[in-house]
Amino acid sequence: SSEISRKADVDAHNTTKATTTNKSKINQSEESATGSGETTTTPIATPKRGKCDIYFAPSTIPGAGMGMFAGDRAFSKGEFLADGDLIIPSYDMTWHVGHQNYHFLWEEYTWKASSFEGMKEEVEHVKNVKACSPGFGSAVNCNLPLVNVKDNFESRTVSMSGVNGSVSPGAGAFTIYHGRRWKAKMDIPAGMELYGNYGSGYFRSRPEYGPVPFIANYKIVDKLLTKYRRIITIYGFKPDLIAPDWRLGLLDLLQNMTAIWDDSRTMNAIPQTKDLSAIDWLLENGRGSGFQHYNTSIRSVEWLRENGRCMTNIYDGISRIPHAGRGAFASTFIAKGEIVAPAPLIHIPNRDVFTLYAEKISNVEKTKGNVAKNIVPDHSRPIHQQLLLNYCFGHRESSLLLCPYGLLTSHINHDGKNPNTRIQWAQDEHMAYPEWREQSIDSWGSQEKAGLSFDFVALRDIEPHEEITIDYGHEWSIAWQNHVKYFRKPQNYTPAFELNERIDMVLPTKDELHFESVGVRLFCHEDHLRWAGVLHIIEKNMKEAKEEDWHENPVFPCRIIHRTKSQSSGQSYVVEIFERAKRKSYDWDGRSKWFPMNQEVFLVVAFDLPREVFYFADEVYQRPHHRPWSFRHDMRIPDDIFPEAWKNRKMKRSQYKYTR
Numbered sequence: 163s164s165e166i167s168r169k170a171d172v173d174a175h176n177t178t179k180a181t182t183t184n185k186s187k188i189n190q191s192e193e194s195a196t197g198s199g200e201t202t203t204t205p206i207a208t209p210k211r212g213k214c215d216i217y218f219a220p221s222t223i224p225g226a227g228m229g230m231f232a233g234d235r236a237f238s239k240g241e242f243l244a245d246g247d248l249i250i251p252s253y254d255m256t257w258h259v260g261h262q263n264y265h266f267l268w269e270e271y272t273w274k275a276s277s278f279e280g281m282k283e284e285v286e287h288v289k290n291v292k293a294c295s296p297g298f299g300s301a302v303n304c305n306l307p308l309v310n311v312k313d314n315f316e317s318r319t320v321s322m323s324g325v326n327g328s329v330s331p332g333a334g335a336f337t338i339y340h341g342r343r344w345k346a347k348m349d350i351p352a353g354m355e356l357y358g359n360y361g362s363g364y365f366r367s368r369p370e371y372g373p374v375p376f377i378a379n380y381k382i383v384d385k386l387l388t389k390y391r392r393i394i395t396i397y398g399f400k401p402d403l404i405a406p407d408w409r410l411g412l413l414d415l416l417q418n419m420t421a422i423w424d425d426s427r428t429m430n431a432i433p434q435t436k437d438l439s440a441i442d443w444l445l446e447n448g449r450g451s452g453f454q455h456y457n458t459s460i461r462s463v464e465w466l467r468e469n470g471r472c473m474t475n476i477y478d479g480i481s482r483i484p485h486a487g488r489g490a491f492a493s494t495f496i497a498k499g500e501i502v503a504p505a506p507l508i509h510i511p512n513r514d515v516f517t518l519y520a521e522k523i524s525n526v527e528k529t530k531g532n533v534a535k536n537i538v539p540d541h542s543r544p545i546h547q548q549l550l551l552n553y554c555f556g557h558r559e560s561s562l563l564l565c566p567y568g569l570l571t572s573h574i575n576h577d578g579k580n581p582n583t584r585i586q587w588a589q590d591e592h593m594a595y596p597e598w599r600e601q602s603i604d605s606w607g608s609q610e611k612a613g614l615s616f617d618f619v620a621l622r623d624i625e626p627h628e629e630i631t632i633d634y635g636h637e638w639s640i641a642w643q644n645h646v647k648y649f650r651k652p653q654n655y656t657p658a659f660e661l662n663e664r665i666d667m668v669l670p671t672k673d674e675l676h677f678e679s680v681g682v683r684l685f686c687h688e689d690h691l692r693w694a695g696v697l698h699i700i701e702k703n704m705k706e707a708k709e710e711d712w713h714e715n716p717v718f719p720c721r722i723i724h725r726t727k728s729q730s731s732g733q734s735y736v737v738e739i740f741e742r743a744k745r746k747s748y749d750w751d752g753r754s755k756w757f758p759m760n761q762e763v764f765l766v767v768a769f770d771l772p773r774e775v776f777y778f779a780d781e782v783y784q785r786p787h788h789r790p791w792s793f794r795h796d797m798r799i800p801d802d803i804f805p806e807a808w809k810n811r812k813m814k815r816s817q818y819k820y821t822r
């Protein structure tokens with residue numbers, strides 16, 4: 163979909179020119195394409211030992227690096243392929259860093275935050291929120307005509323993952339957005355490469371990929387090839403009776419046009435095969451030229467076992483470690499020394515880009531008596547770090563951060579005493595640039611391609627359903643222990659999405675707790691106000707447009723003035739209903755929109771309202787991960803595998819005092 167703004171190293175030119183079709187595999191596709199077609203929501207089955215659902219292995223797209231493949235099994239259309247990914251928001255990076263010119267490879271792996279429903283409250287007023295999703299979506303390649311997996315919007319969730327958002331020192335230290343799952347868009351045979359849809363806009367905005375053909379271009383080529391067939395059968399001959407030389411000569415003519423129109427997307431969609439029967443196959447049964455790489459996109463399962471790394475040895479769940487949020491669990495027995503999961507790495511050459519600063523007012527300009535105030539970052543007052551820091555590996559003597567992606571590797575938690583897994587460098591052939599480890603960060607840090615990879619490897623035998631843990635390092639442990647020791651419960655703050663779940667909770671009146679003062683705003687649903695018989699008064703008196711909840715139902719700001727308990731209906735509330743004045747401004751996408759201001763205008767009092775009338779929304783910048791009290795620390799790369807060449811912050815260990 164066009165929401166997507168991430169990259170893979172798709173070498174379009176090579177892709178379209180280097181691959182040929184092969185009949186036997188096309189047949190295979192035909193069989194699977196006649197499958198059920200029904201939509202299932204069955205969770206992934208626990209793989210048997212030695213079997214793997216999804217492999218990470220060299221892509222079949224030339225120049226595209228690694229790719230994901232259906233493993234020892236086929237997937238039916240509609241089936242979920244793996245467990246849910248995390249989505250980690252990053253905020254206002256350009257504003258905080260103070261200039262545009264920083265290298266942030268994550269940007270190639272991010273989605274617009276507005277496409278994640280739960281982030282709406284954060285993005286409406288927040289410019290430049292990026293949704294970083296280190297899982298499936300970051301690892302999967304795109305081959306537009308063969309897209310076979312799709313993002314499942316319904317499974318995305320916002321929650322504290324079993325941690326109490328009001329009191330836990332873990333609040334804000336991990337992401338509340340998760341459950342981004344992927345479904346098979348068509349029947350996928352075992353061994354086939356998985357392709358997500360980055361959208362044509364992605365390729366259009368990246369000239370470095372060259373003229374990647376879009377679906378429309380394949381359609382034009384299909385027409386061209388159909389004409390070609392008609393020419394050679396025009397006198398009623400069967401194609402087989404026509405001299406192959408003649409057929410081939412005409413095909414050559416078509417294909418050689420690329421010499422003239424080399425940068426045309428359509429020319430690049432012409433199959434370059436010299437196998438005439440393959441062209442016939444493409445034109446039959448509605449496949450079309452977009453299928454020209456179908457066969458080469460399927461690898462043998464034996465080859466994948468030999469050359470790939472399994473991505474589905476782990477599944478997602480709520481961690482057994484207190485305050486940790488989600489975790490990764492073994493879906494099969496994993497023997498000591500085996501790879502638990504592969505983790506390609508996004509590099510950030512300078513961790514300072516994660517620093518968040520306090521605001522200050524500057525550039526007070528007087529123009530005809532007007533005073534223009536500019537809010538800018540105060541670079542002398544760092545106040546917090548981006549949440550992404552907690553999902554990256556670093557080292558005390560280096561500015562570098564390496565953030566793992568791949569399936570569920572960002573879920574893996576810390577155990578300093580008895581971890582069952584450790585990180586190690588992947589084999590050289592699994593990394594695009596293993597040589598970076600011998601080179602200073604300055605020489606490769608700004609490269610806009612992921613080039614390194616860790617393997618998570620079992621330190622001992624791991625039983626199915628055991629939680630996977632690594633040692634984040636001594637410095638992380640000390641920092642966490644200090645955080646827990648000095649953590650004070652934030653004043654009465656409970657995230658709005660948790661309050662909405664607590665339907666039995668007796669709510670305080672405005673005299674007992676002023677919700678806004680703790681970062682939450684209270685609303686009343688329109689439906690209940692209609693039932694309470696006050697909606698017509700509201701609508702008569704109001705001047706502004708209605709506000710909406712996440713699901714776009716109308717809501718009104720409200721305050722509880724009195725609580726009563728009746729025998730029949732339990733707890734009920736007397737409530738003041740307001741509307742908020744709006745001002746016109748621009749949203750994150752540059753579109754003009756009406757934003758509510760804090761001034762409230764009283765509309766009516768409603769009586770006898772039940773708990774269900776209320777809807778809580780977090781105020782912008784108030785969710786746990788925005789709070790300066792939330793824990794931040796990178797996971798640490800062990801000294802024995804950290805390259806000397808990357809030590810650009812050489813200081814004595816004692817000078818660091820376990821700081822970030």
Ligand SMILES: C[S@@+](CC[C@H](N)C(=O)[O-])C[C@H]1O[C@@H](n2cnc3c(N)ncnc32)[C@H](O)[C@@H]1O
Pocket residue numbers: 248323332335336337481483484485486487488489552553554572573574575576577642793795
């Ligand atoms: C790489 S993430 C791991 C996934 C994370 N649990 C989640 O739900 O998104 C690292 C974060 O997990 C949490 N975490 C990991 N191990 C922990 C532990 N042993 N105790 C408490 N929190 C932990 C911390 O919030 C840490 O910053």
